[in-house]
Amino acid sequence: MDYQYPIDYSWSTEETIDVIKFFESVEQAYEKGITKEQFMDKYRRFKQIVPGKAEEKKLTGEFEEMSGYSSYKILQKAKTAEEGSKLSMQP
Template identity: 40%
Template sequence: MNKDIRFPISMDWTKDEIVDVVNFFEIVDQVYSKGAERNTILTLYNYFKKVVPSKAEEKQHFKDYEEQTGQIPYEVIKKAKSSGESIIKV
């Protein structure tokens, strides 16, 4: 992952919430680079959704991340939810 990425986070979040969001975006990067386990992706997305329950806020964070990386978190989640494969790669 490019070290210059500014993860879309809020200063209102706790340290644990920031870790959950960063872990989710790191798994998105991993899916694009080498793939990741479907269950891990969905678990980290669930943690992300606890921090960012609003669909509008989620879309904004996804857009910010995509603009920096070219990686589309929505596609990762969509594929993980619909695929029967144990390893997801985009």
Template identity: 50%
Template sequence: MNYHYPIDPDWSTEEVMDVIHFFHIVEQAYENEVARDDVLDAYHAFKRVIPAKNEEKSLFKDFEKQSGYVPYQVVKRAKESDEGSLVSLS
């Protein structure tokens, strides 16, 4: 990993942890696989920190630019998957 997570210095420690956890789950979906529920749980925690869609898109774009991983695709795949299934984009 040779990139930085898009983090706002005004976020609380808990909010930073929620955002980092979500992006880590996205990484796992690309590098291995991750449980659908883990993706959705992490995304819901992320949305509590970033409720605005335009800010979400901006952070997703920043993360994609730095990592090459597309958070939108991971969340989309998780939402379309059956309960209990694994999400993998590798």
């Protein structure tokens, strides 16, 4: 990993850690898979910290630009996945 996670310096340490955990869950979906529940738990916490759509798009867009991993695509996959299923963006 040769990139940094997009963060807002107004967040608390706990919030920053939780946002990083969300981005790590996106990475996990692409690299080895993650359960729908694990991903959605991280996403729900991310949305508590970043409730606005514009800020969410800005942060996830920066992350995708740096990493190549789309949180939008994994979120769409999670929304249609069965409970208990594993999300994977591997080819």
